[in-house]
Amino acid sequence: MTLARLEHRKLTALPPAELRRRFRAGLDVDTAGLAPEFVQASVSIVPEENAADFLAFCTRNPSSCPLLEVLEPGQWEPRAAPGADVRTDLPAYRVARDGDVVTVPDLLGVWRDDLVAFILGCGYTHIGPLIEAGVSLHHLDRLTQQPVYVSNIETRPADPFRGPVAVSMMALPGDQVATAVRVTARYPFAHGAPIWIGDPARIGIDLSAPATGDPPELAPGDTPVFWACSQTPWLAAAQAGLPFFAQHAPARMLITELKASVLVDGLA
């Protein structure tokens, strides 16, 4: 076992609060597979003046933007993870300000009292249940980052938010695709079932050129399976030309205190 794999295995077993503490202290890793019983969430942060439109965008695009929680302006502690701070407790963030994009370890330097944090369910929530169901997650075995692509499927706009649907992809053996559909369909609050299964070209995707993450290695007989992804609102905010938008960095999620098994029926 490589050192990287050993380190990852150690992290996998830690409770969410300890993982968040490490991320706050500076650890920057892909959160895929960590705390596999727990819901992982993305965080999108918009100025209060754009919050209503962004909320409308989320409700119109529930598979891309499954809404778990909207915090009050200026607030940073989500109900999904009591004691957590959405400004610091993710491994890394992407911030777009006036057209410039930077990746930062926390949002303390850019935080304002008028910022509204949206907590959206994330497909990383599927990983534990998929493994339990016997689905082969080769990208995880290889410690590579799941690829995300910009599809040619359009979101339902809520001005100024509009644009294409971003999709995450897993290449699965043909006899595991139905199982993956059935398992992930149980989690509508984590993007739910796949939105496309099969030919990537038909939705404008070249598998070798992901927007983020690593190009996949497909085995013969593997079928590409695509889920809507929380990078969709990042694209929509960029298209809207928002003066400020912040989000989790790709593959760097909020690990919540919610058990995935509980989220099946939504957030109580």
Added chain:
Amino acid sequence: MTLARLEHRKLTALPPAELRRRFRAGLDVDTAGLAPEFVQASVSIVPEENAADFLAFCTRNPSSCPLLEVLEPGQWEPRAAPGADVRTDLPAYRVARDGDVVTVPDLLGVWRDDLVAFILGCGYTHIGPLIEAGVSLHHLDRLTQQPVYVSNIETRPADPFRGPVAVSMMALPGDQVATAVRVTARYPFAHGAPIWIGDPARIGIDLSAPATGDPPELAPGDTPVFWACSQTPWLAAAQAGLPFFAQHAPARMLITELKASVLVDGLA
């Protein structure tokens, strides 16, 4: 609308008992899409001396051979369709005797008191629910017969029964595959969820050369989706060299009085 399509539409609306009456009177049509609220079933008939082994084969291969009912030796009225006669009420039958195969309109000429009829759930049960869910069944629109292939997937043997799994195929747009999985998974007694999704070659299949049915026309972006099929026991009986085996002719099913919506939880 063509005459064939008009005739088919008229048939679709008839109740199961009237359809069975017409089949008994000689009508020979593909039963796909007929009486879409009702369970369709295949019928496999073996001599009593092979019945226990065939039963074992069915229980070991539930996705190919989802067992609804086993009749007493010599009996022909299934519980699933009171008043029906499995010897006459299907549009056509295939009979294998001492290596010879014939297709016949009924089994009256070959019936014996030692024959045991097995009623197995059939994928045609999916058609009504799939249409309701908005899935495009182009082969049905075109009035072509759904293709069935012999895969290289092996059944779990129950001597003398063994051999490959036969699969039915629908080519679906990539954005409808997950829906088709979710809908058909609700009917484990009608073959349930697909067993293979994607590359046909990987399971030994050339789409242009079905064992029965019509070669499909795939549109760009269509994904081949394969379900286990009730022709699996036909292949197993042939491999076993049974002196007598009879079955529904391909695409000629028993239309039962069971509502598909009820079969979700099995046969009461």
